[in-house]
Amino acid sequence: MIKIAEIISIGQELVLGEIIDTNGAYLAEKFTRVGIEVRYHTRVGDYKSDLTEALKIAVKRANLILCSGGLGPTEDDITRQVIAEFCNLPLILNEEALAQIEAIFRERNLKMPENNRIQAMIPEGATIIPNKSGTAAGFCLAYRGIEIIALPGVPSEMKKMFEKLVYPELQSRSKNIIVKKLLNCFGISESALGQKIAHLMDTERNPFVGTRVRCGIISVRIQAKSRTKEEALSLISDTEKEIRSLLGTFIFGEGEERLEDVIFSKLAEKKMTLSTAESCTGGLIAHKLTNVSGISEYFLEGIVSYSNEAKIKLLHVPEELIVTYGAVSPQVAESMATGVRSLSGSDLSIGVTGIAGPTGGTAEKPVGLVYIAVSTLEKLQTEKFLFRGSREEIKERAANSALNILRLLLSTATGKKVSKNIYTCPCPGSGAKDMPSKEKIIT
Amino acid sequence: MIKIAEIISIGQELVLGEIIDTNGAYLAEKFTRVGIEVRYHTRVGDYKSDLTEALKIAVKRANLILCSGGLGPTEDDITRQVIAEFCNLPLILNEEALAQIEAIFRERNLKMPENNRIQAMIPEGATIIPNKSGTAAGFCLAYRGIEIIALPGVPSEMKKMFEKLVYPELQSRSKNIIVKKLLNCFGISESALGQKIAHLMDTERNPFVGTRVRCGIISVRIQAKSRTKEEALSLISDTEKEIRSLLGTFIFGEGEERLEDVIFSKLAEKKMTLSTAESCTGGLIAHKLTNVSGISEYFLEGIVSYSNEAKIKLLHVPEELIVTYGAVSPQVAESMATGVRSLSGSDLSIGVTGIAGPTGGTAEKPVGLVYIAVSTLEKLQTEKFLFRGSREEIKERAANSALNILRLLLSTATGKKVSKNIYTCPCPGSGAKDMPSKEKIIT
Numbered sequence: 001m002i003k004i005a006e007i008i009s010i011g012q013e014l015v016l017g018e019i020i021d022t023n024g025a026y027l028a029e030k031f032t033r034v035g036i037e038v039r040y041h042t043r044v045g046d047y048k049s050d051l052t053e054a055l056k057i058a059v060k061r062a063n064l065i066l067c068s069g070g071l072g073p074t075e076d077d078i079t080r081q082v083i084a085e086f087c088n089l090p091l092i093l094n095e096e097a098l099a100q101i102e103a104i105f106r107e108r109n110l111k112m113p114e115n116n117r118i119q120a121m122i123p124e125g126a127t128i129i130p131n132k133s134g135t136a137a138g139f140c141l142a143y144r145g146i147e148i149i150a151l152p153g154v155p156s157e158m159k160k161m162f163e164k165l166v167y168p169e170l171q172s173r174s175k176n177i178i179v180k181k182l183l184n185c186f187g188i189s190e191s192a193l194g195q196k197i198a199h200l201m202d203t204e205r206n207p208f209v210g211t212r213v214r215c216g217i218i219s220v221r222i223q224a225k226s227r228t229k230e231e232a233l234s235l236i237s238d239t240e241k242e243i244r245s246l247l248g249t250f251i252f253g254e255g256e257e258r259l260e261d262v263i264f265s266k267l268a269e270k271k272m273t274l275s276t277a278e279s280c281t282g283g284l285i286a287h288k289l290t291n292v293s294g295i296s297e298y299f300l301e302g303i304v305s306y307s308n309e310a311k312i313k314l315l316h317v318p319e320e321l322i323v324t325y326g327a328v329s330p331q332v333a334e335s336m337a338t339g340v341r342s343l344s345g346s347d348l349s350i351g352v353t354g355i356a357g358p359t360g361g362t363a364e365k366p367v368g369l370v371y372i373a374v375s376t377l378e379k380l381q382t383e384k385f386l387f388r389g390s391r392e393e394i395k396e397r398a399a400n401s402a403l404n405i406l407r408l409l410l411s412t413a414t415g416k417k418v419s420k421n422i423y424t425c426p427c428p429g430s431g432a433k434d435m436p437s438k439e440k441i442i443t
Numbered sequence: 444m445i446k447i448a449e450i451i452s453i454g455q456e457l458v459l460g461e462i463i464d465t466n467g468a469y470l471a472e473k474f475t476r477v478g479i480e481v482r483y484h485t486r487v488g489d490y491k492s493d494l495t496e497a498l499k500i501a502v503k504r505a506n507l508i509l510c511s512g513g514l515g516p517t518e519d520d521i522t523r524q525v526i527a528e529f530c531n532l533p534l535i536l537n538e539e540a541l542a543q544i545e546a547i548f549r550e551r552n553l554k555m556p557e558n559n560r561i562q563a564m565i566p567e568g569a570t571i572i573p574n575k576s577g578t579a580a581g582f583c584l585a586y587r588g589i590e591i592i593a594l595p596g597v598p599s600e601m602k603k604m605f606e607k608l609v610y611p612e613l614q615s616r617s618k619n620i621i622v623k624k625l626l627n628c629f630g631i632s633e634s635a636l637g638q639k640i641a642h643l644m645d646t647e648r649n650p651f652v653g654t655r656v657r658c659g660i661i662s663v664r665i666q667a668k669s670r671t672k673e674e675a676l677s678l679i680s681d682t683e684k685e686i687r688s689l690l691g692t693f694i695f696g697e698g699e700e701r702l703e704d705v706i707f708s709k710l711a712e713k714k715m716t717l718s719t720a721e722s723c724t725g726g727l728i729a730h731k732l733t734n735v736s737g738i739s740e741y742f743l744e745g746i747v748s749y750s751n752e753a754k755i756k757l758l759h760v761p762e763e764l765i766v767t768y769g770a771v772s773p774q775v776a777e778s779m780a781t782g783v784r785s786l787s788g789s790d791l792s793i794g795v796t797g798i799a800g801p802t803g804g805t806a807e808k809p810v811g812l813v814y815i816a817v818s819t820l821e822k823l824q825t826e827k828f829l830f831r832g833s834r835e836e837i838k839e840r841a842a843n844s845a846l847n848i849l850r851l852l853l854s855t856a857t858g859k860k861v862s863k864n865i866y867t868c869p870c871p872g873s874g875a876k877d878m879p880s881k882e883k884i885i886t
Contacts, residue, residue, distance in 0.1 A: 015481045017471030018653065018664075020463060024486065028460030038458050039493055043467070043484035050482055057500055180459070191558045191578070194517035198558075201518035203490055210489060210519045212456040213597070221455070276747070282733025283726030286747040290725025293801055293834055301753035304719070304729040304745030306738075310787065314744065314757075344753065358736055386551065389576065391736055393599065 002176060003036040006062035008044065008054050010069035010079055011153055015045040023068045023155055030167055035176035035225070036064060046076040055086050055148075063146050069153030071136035073115040079150055080121060080139075087143045089123040097128050097137040104135055129165050133157050140166075176225060179232035183220045183243060184257060185250040186404045190218055196246045200239060207235050209243070215396045217259075220247070252407055259403035260288045260295075266410035267298035267348075274406075275344035276302040277315055277336035279327065280354035280370060284399040300344040305336065315339030326365065328353050330382045333371035341375050348409070349375045350402050356391045370398045374405050381409070446479040449505035451487065451497050453512035453522055454596055458488040466511045466598055473610055478619035479507065489519040491528075498529045498591075506589050512596025514579035516558040522593055523564060523582075530586045532566040540571050540580040547578055572608050576600050583609075619668060622675035626663045626686060627700060628693040629847045633661055639689045643682060650678050652686070659840050660702075663690070695850055702846035703731045703738075709853035710741040717849075718787035719745040720758055720779035722770065723797035723813060727842040743787040748779065758782030769808065771796050773825045776814035784818045791852070792818045793845050799834045813841045817848055824852070 007027050013019050021043060028038045040061065044050040051070070058065045070079030084091045098120035105112040122128055122139040129138035129151065136152035138161055149166060151158045185193060190213045194201070197220065200209040207224035222239050226232035244251060253262050267274060276285050276299075286302030289295055303314055308327055311317040317335040325331045336351030354370030361367035368387040373380060383405060387397045450470050456462045464486060471481045483504065487493040494513070501508045513522030527534045541563035548555040565571055565582040572581035572594065579595035581604055592609060594601045628636060633654060637644070640663065643652040650667035665682050669675035687694060696705050710717060719728050719742075729745030732738055746757055751770055754760040760778040768774045780794030797813030804810035811830040816823060826848060830840045 014468075015471055015484060016475050017468035017473075017481070019655065020465050020468045022463050025457075025460035025463045028458055030460075032459050038460070039488060039490070040497070041458060041484075041486035045482060047482070053504065054483070061496065182461075189553075189556075191516040191556045194515075195556055195558050198518055203519065208455075210455045211515075211517055212454070212461065213515075221459075221461070223455075223459075278726075278729075280733075281730075283721075283729030283745050283747065284733075286721075286726030286749075287724075287730045287838075290723075290727075290747070290749065290799075291835055291838070293799075296749050300750045301757065302726050302745075302747030302749070304726065304733070304747070306729075306733065306745070307743045310744035314786070343757070356733075356736075388547075388550075390599070392734055395730075395734070 003064050004062045005031045005036045005038045005064040005066060006058040007031075007038060007041045008051070008058060008065060008067045009041070009153070010044055010046070010051060010067060012045040012076065014043045014069070023153065023158055026155070026159060027066060027068070027162070030162065031064075031170070032178050032180065034167075034170045034174040035178045036170065036174075037178070037225075046070065046078055048078050048082050051078060051082045052086055055082070059144070059146050065146060065148045067148070067150045068158050071119065071138065071150060071152045073113070073119050073135065077118075080118075080123070083141075083148060083150060084123040087123060087141065087148070089125060089141075091121040092124045093117075094120050094122050094128050094137070097122070097130065100130055100137065101135045129161055131157055131161055133160055176227065177229050177232050178223060178225050179229060179236060180221060180223045181236050181240060182255050183222070183240065183247070183251050184253045184255075185218045185220060185247055186216060186252055186259065186400065188218070188247070188250045193218055193220070193247065193250070197243055200242065207232075207239050209239065215393065216400050220251075249408060249411070252404065258288070258291075259400060259407055260292050262407050263289065263403060263410060264292040264295050264298065266407065266413075267295075270410065270413060272347040272410070272413070273298050273300050273344075275300050275340045275346040275349045277340035277349065277351045278302065278304050279306060279311070279336070279352060280356045281352050281395050281399045281402070282306065282356075284395050285350065285352065285402055288399055288403065300346050301340070303340050303343070311336060311339075315343065328355055328365055328369060328371065330371045330373070330384065333373035334375070334380050334382055337373040337375035338380065347376065348406065350406060351375070352398060352402050354385075354394075354398055356394045356398075358391060368394050370394070370401075372398070372402045372405055374409055376409070376413075381405070446507050447505045448474050448479050448481045448507040448509060449501040450481060450484045451494070451501060451508060451510045452484070452596070453487055453489070453494060453510060455488040455519065457486045457512070466596065466601055469598070469602060470509055470511070470605065473605065474507075474613070476621045476623065477610070477613045477617035478621065479613065479617075489513065489521055491521050491525050494521060494525045495529055498525070502587070502589050508589060508591045510591070510593045511601055514562065514581065514593060514595045516556070516562050516578065520561075523561075523566070526584075526591060526593060527566040530566060530584065530591070532568060532584075534564040535567045536560075537563050537565050537571050537580070540565070540573065543573060543580065544578045572604055574600055574604055576603055618670075620670065620672050620675050621666060621668050622672060622679060623664060623666045624679050624683060625698050626665070626683065626690070626694050627696045627698075628661045628663065628690055629659060629695055629702065629843065631661070631690070631693045636661055636663070636690065636693070640686055643685065650675075650682050652682065659843050663694075692851065692854070695847070701731070701734075702843060702850055703735050705850050706732065706846060706853060707735040707738050707741065709850070709856075711737075713853065713856055715790040715853070715856070716741050716743050716787075718743050718783045718789040718792045720783035720792065720794045721745065721747050722749060722754070722779070722795060723799045724795050724838050724842045724845070725749065725799075727838050728793065728795065728845055731842055731846065743789050744783070746783050746786070754779060754782075758786065771798055771808055771812060771814065773814045773816070773827065776816035777818070777823050777825055780816040780818035781823065790819065791849065793849060794818070795841060795845050797828075797837070797841055799837045799841075801834055811837050813837070813844075815841070815845045815848055817852055819852075819856075824848070 024041045126139040126141035134157045138151040140149040210221045224232040224235040283304045305311040333351045341349035351373040357367030370385045373382040387394045569582040569584035577600045581594040583592040653664045667675040667678040726747045748754040776794045784792035794816040800810030813828045816825040830837045
């Protein structure tokens with residue numbers, strides 16, 4: 001029988017929007033891994049009638065119900081009482097659980113308040129799920145062929161209990177395996193990407209293909225369901241091949257891989273070093289790069305040259321360039337890139353200048369206009385972008401675009417030698433006026 | 444009639460646990476504010492049957508249904524189709540929405556892919572909710588006395604549309620006013636803060652006081668319910684006074700105010716300029732500062748001196764200091780701060796060096812050890828921290844702590860003159876070995 005799970009998160013703080021429910025995502029990810037399909041999540045507040053209603057619906061559409069929250073010692077903690085009533089079972093004191101709660105208080109040199117006794121009560125016939133880190137014990141029981149599991153809402157406690165006592169059991173029983181693979185893409189719009197792989201996105205298909213998008217990064221999800229892991233992997237492999245041939249170099253990584261992770265691997269593989277000169281991104285590129293552990297060997301330095309003086313003094317951008325073309329120009333981006341590269345002695349460098357807004361835009365140079373230059377010993381490549389969004393979104397998109405240009409450059413670079421680029425300029429600053437910059441508008 | 448809302452979040456990435464649903468909490472908080480009770484949240488994947496089922500249940504228990512997600516241009520975006528079918532309405536092309544989508548593509552010099560046309564389709568009789576930041580238009584309609592609202596899932600787009608076009612309408616209908624004020628604090632633990640204001644945190648109290656915490660920033664929420672805005676504001680005012688007297692300078696801002704916003708105001712008020720030298724925070728401080736629009740007048744430059752060479756060459760940190768005390772030492776933090784200040788000519792500067800981990804720690808200098816130095820013309824102040832958490836959490840906490848030190852310094856600084864600090868060193872590098880750094884351990 002296929003297991004279909006419903007996750008019910010209980011707590012007034014959740015339905016009031018005071019806290020964000022992170023348990024749901026954690027549990028869903030775990031269930032999916034052992035082939036249990038999660039079709040619904042429900043959140044209810046601390047009303048007995050609402051939780052009863054949610055259980056009534058859940059037993060009709062799922063055969064595994066996981067309730068998290070509402071196992072505390074106070075009046076508004078209703079989960080154990082509602083589940084017991086729903087299943088027509090009395091609540092019974094569990095001596096093992098009581099001993100554990102008393103031990104926790106003893107450890108802290110405190111007497112257990114009478115309140116906490118309720119936390120050792122579980123529905124008759126249920127199996128206790130001990131809580132080593134808190135006083136809220138969990139339990140599981142079978143009701144008309146449906147498994148109901150109750151765990152506390154505190155994420156750290158819930159996760160420890162789930163990981164140690166629930167997950168291994170689910171894993172050992174698992175018959176249907178769901179395997180998932182994410183292919184992360186950049187440099188293409190969601191709709192253009194969707195058109196290329198539309199024929200694979202039928203929800204009835206196995207593997208099922210879907211997309212999600214965040215600040216220009218689109219992840220294509222391939223999800224296969226099968227009896228064995230091998231079969232699922234082979235199903236994924238065929239679809240992946242097709243998607244890879246359709247999307248080519250738009251795909252930069254898999255799973256949790258970020259652009260900066262790919263750059264780190266490439267730098268390490270080719271033993272190349274990098275430096276950055278940022279204006280409108282204000283340090284975000286350096287921040288992203290330094291989120292990768294181990295990058296310190298390859299990322300030498302970053303300059304946030306926010307003022308014109310910093311561009312001139314630190315990066316040796318010729319003042320005439322700024323006067324003639326403006327600080328936001330391909331010429332200045334190029335000069336920033338070459339400037340930081342000679343300053344740091346790195347193999348590669350990047351220079352970014354633009355208008356992050358919301359103020360500072362003109363008709364000629366609107367908010368969102370960004371020039372990104374990449375410099376190597378032999379080449380200088382510049383691209384022009386027009387981004388939409390808030391100041392922070394523009395910074396994010398510009399930083400991701402810069403990292404993407406770097407990634408593409410690195411993927412063709414061989415050792416310390418960098419291959420031909422679309423647009424080259426032998427010497428920045430000289431004759432810069434007539435240089436055609438490659439234009440690229442990204443949404 | 445009491446409005447009862449149900450929030451339905453749609454997306455395979457949500458039920459699979461790939462991303463955490465933040466929209467639900469945002470919407471619930473807003474609904475609560477205008478006196479609409481949120482009793483259920485439901486999350487479903489990209490299956491038409493599942494969303495239909497969720498709608499069937501929702502119309503029985505709520506009279507306002509807000510669906511977010513599933514309005515994209517690809518095959519797995521099912522919301523508009525399912526709502527139309529559910530309400531027995533055909534999907535009709537909305538010319539206004541189509542024009543808007545076409546305009547977005549035109550602006551980017553692109554031809555609209557045929558795919559995107561579906562995003563301009565809404566159920567017959569529905570009112571369009573325009574999306575100024577993306578191609579997914581929303582809509583609302585009335586179905587058997589129940590309001591159904593559909594908005595995109597991308598949080599930034601959804602929030603803008605809700606804020607601008609849905610919320611004002613809900614607010615104008617509301618009878619009970621809920622007013623909320625947030626006081627943002629830094630430099631104190633949540634439990635220590637909680638102890639100071641415990642007597643105000645009774646859930647029956649009006650205004651109701653609560654806290655939430657994120658990477659060291661604790662926000663105290665004061666929430667008052669009343670018939671008029673004036674009455675609610677006056678209730679809040681009394682409680683706020685009490686909290687302010689209890690928490691003093693731990694409070695740095697209100698509402699959405701971040702540490703970097705406060706620093707910007709102070710810099711502008713005192714006409715002082717700033718530069719940064721970052722090692723372990725890797726550009727994050729500069730990134731945070733440059734998220735504030737208008738800061739370019741005061742933030743001159745930032746150096747991400749990730750390598751020792753960069754520290755020596757760019758910031759003129761004496762090589763002996765690094766050899767004698769190590770790159771992670773109060774002496775190097777101080778030398779970085781004074782170095783970037785003389786390089787940029789700024790009034791204030793900050794130098795940060797530490798071990799973000801997960802590798803690189805030793806028994807003597809563990810992961811999480813961070814030195815933060817602030818330099819002015821007259822003073823040099825250093826603090827030592829030991830942060831817990833992942834690489835990114837340590838970077839975040841270190842950056843926030845640096846900004847907080849800067850904020851406290853600026854709040855006592857008068858014009859270009861900076862007042863006395865806890866710890867001063869007349870000349871960095873000389874006799875540095877014996878200088879006691881102020882120690883501060885933050886968990």
